[in-house]
Amino acid sequence: MNQMATDATQGGAPPTLFADWRDYFALLKPRVMTLVIFTAACAMAVAPGSLHPMLAFTGILCIAVAAGAAGALNQWYEADIDALMKRTAQRPLPAGKLAAGEALAFGVILGIGSVVMIGLALNWVAAFWLAVSILFYVVVYTAWLKRRTPQNIVIGGAAGAFPVICGWAAVTGDTPLFAWILFGIIFLWTPPHFWALALFMEADYAKAGVPMLPVTHGMPETRRQILLYSLLLVPITIAPTLLGLADWAYGGTAITLGAIFLWMAVKVWRSTATVPAGMVAEKQLFKFSLLYLACLFGALVADRLLLP
Amino acid sequence: MMIDPARWTDAERTAFYARRQSRNRALGILLFALVALFFGITVVRMTDQIKGAPAAAAAP
Numbered sequence: 001m002n003q004m005a006t007d008a009t010q011g012g013a014p015p016t017l018f019a020d021w022r023d024y025f026a027l028l029k030p031r032v033m034t035l036v037i038f039t040a041a042c043a044m045a046v047a048p049g050s051l052h053p054m055l056a057f058t059g060i061l062c063i064a065v066a067a068g069a070a071g072a073l074n075q076w077y078e079a080d081i082d083a084l085m086k087r088t089a090q091r092p093l094p095a096g097k098l099a100a101g102e103a104l105a106f107g108v109i110l111g112i113g114s115v116v117m118i119g120l121a122l123n124w125v126a127a128f129w130l131a132v133s134i135l136f137y138v139v140v141y142t143a144w145l146k147r148r149t150p151q152n153i154v155i156g157g158a159a160g161a162f163p164v165i166c167g168w169a170a171v172t173g174d175t176p177l178f179a180w181i182l183f184g185i186i187f188l189w190t191p192p193h194f195w196a197l198a199l200f201m202e203a204d205y206a207k208a209g210v211p212m213l214p215v216t217h218g219m220p221e222t223r224r225q226i227l228l229y230s231l232l233l234v235p236i237t238i239a240p241t242l243l244g245l246a247d248w249a250y251g252g253t254a255i256t257l258g259a260i261f262l263w264m265a266v267k268v269w270r271s272t273a274t275v276p277a278g279m280v281a282e283k284q285l286f287k288f289s290l291l292y293l294a295c296l297f298g299a300l301v302a303d304r305l306l307l308p
Numbered sequence: 309m310m311i312d313p314a315r316w317t318d319a320e321r322t323a324f325y326a327r328r329q330s331r332n333r334a335l336g337i338l339l340f341a342l343v344a345l346f347f348g349i350t351v352v353r354m355t356d357q358i359k360g361a362p363a364a365a366a367a368p
Contacts, residue, residue, distance in 0.1 A: 020327040021334035054352045058345065121349045 019102070023092040027075055027103055028068030028110075035293065036067040036160065040167035042297035043182055046304045047171035055122060059170040062118035063163050065110050066130050070137040070159070072107030076100055077142050081208040087201060107138075118170065126170040133162030147209070150216040153198075157190030158183075178245045181236065182300075188233040189293055192226045192265060196286040199223070199268075200276040223269045226285070230265035234258035237296060250303035257292050264288055 040063045044056060051059065075082065075093055083094035092098040111134045119127030141156030161183045168179035195213055198205060199222055202214040213222045237258055241251030267281040316324065 020330040022330075024331075024334075052352045052356075054348045058349055061345075121353075 019092070019097050023097045024106060026092050027072040027098070027106060029071030029075070030068075032071060033064055033067045035290070036163045037064045038294060039182075039186060039297050040163040042301050043164040043167035043179065044171050045301045046182075047168045047179070049171045051122075051171055056170075058121045059118060059126065059167065062114040062121075062130065063166055063170075065114040066118075066134050066166075067163065069107045069109075069111035069114060070134045072103055072110065073134075073138045074142045076103040076107060077138070078146075079103075081147075081210060084208040085201075085204040087204060118166075122170045123173045125173050125175070126166050129162055129166040129169055129175070133159060133166060136162060147211065150211050150213045152211070153194045153213075154191050157187045157194075160190055161186035177243075178240065181239050181243075181245070182297075184236045184239075185233070185296065186293070188229055188236055189289065191229040192233065192261075193286065193289040193293075195222050195226050195229075196268065196282045196289065199282045200279040200286075203276075219274065223271065227265045227269040230262055234262060240300070246300060247303050250299045253299035254296060257295055261285075261288065261292055 037060060041060050044051070044059060075091055078088075079091075079093035079100060082088035082091050088094065093100060093103055111131075115127050115131045115134070118130055137156070137159035141152065141159050145152040145156055164182040164186060165175050165179050168182070169175050198212040198214050199219060202212070202219070205212040206215045213225060234254075237254040238251060240246035241248060241254065264281065264285045268285050271279065271281045273279045273282070313321075313324075
């Protein structure tokens with residue numbers, strides 16, 4: 001361990017001269033950003049109207065940078081609990097590679113820059129929703145809800161859903177019903193996705209004092225809530241077809257994937273495993289939920305763009 | 309409290325220069341990409357305005 005790392009672990013201000021660009025990139029939570037970019041890009045593709053490829057690229061870039069800014073500000077605020085959890089202990093702040101002030105400045109500059117840029121290049125409706133998405137994630141979810149209520153994921157799920165509103169608004173300058181249905185899909189998808197993760201990471205969350213549902217209400221109640229939210233999720237994924245906003249190519253995909261999602265949620269509900277090693281159904285649901293959302297939005301784009 | 313660079317070991321000094329160089333390169337690439345992006349956006353927006361101008365002028 002070098003002098004700097006030693007100094008950081010002893011509680012002094014962590015010297016950060018050894019940070020390189022990879023540490024700043026890690027602050028952006030690139031893996032989380034991927035799904036945000038994908039769903040926002042799908043919303044842009046589905047929205048009526050067209051954008052010059054350069055402007056479409058700029059819109060997606062701004063949404064990605066804003067998601068990264070929110071991730072950086074989240075890591076700045078949560079460095080103390082990140083240090084307590086195995087999954088997050090190696091992030092740049094708890095690892096002592098970056099100082100808190102650097103992460104804060106990085107997040108604020110990227111956040112303001114992305115909002116101003118999408119406003120100037122595209123429109124200010126998109127800029128407004130982009131600013132809302134950053135503030136919702138940082139202020140409402142990270143600073144307010146996450147450490148106070150087991151409903152943190154439910155309400156905080158909106159933060160991950162705003163990028164589709166932003167993507168839609170970037171093309172059309174407004175946010176009609178269809179855009180809010182896409183918002184609703186991600187909003188209702190978030191609790192089953194994160195609670196499946198929370199079930200097999202329960203010990204980590206308990207150690208860090210984060211009131212996730214498995215910690216506060218136990219595993220059986222979490223499994224019941226996963227099933228309930230899955231039952232709410234599937235109908236809203238079919239809604240675009242029922243309302244005549246999408247064709248049956250998307251509708252068929254939504255019904256098929258929804259049936260698999262529900263089947264997996266029922267398996268989780270019936271599971272009685274209490275140790276992570278035995279939580280096969282929970283891990284399957286967590287992995288499948290990522291594929292589910294990607295396929296659902298992919299099908300929507302294919303439905304709107306490829307079919308006559 | 310920043311550690312006095314005079315107290316660095318040779319390995320720490322080498323690591324510092326390598327990482328500072330990587331940060332500076334990344335920043336240079338980023339600035340160049342931003343210039344290209346702003347130029348591209350400006351061209352697209354100006355082209356749109358030029359295309360829209362005759363139609364707007366012809367409108368009653």
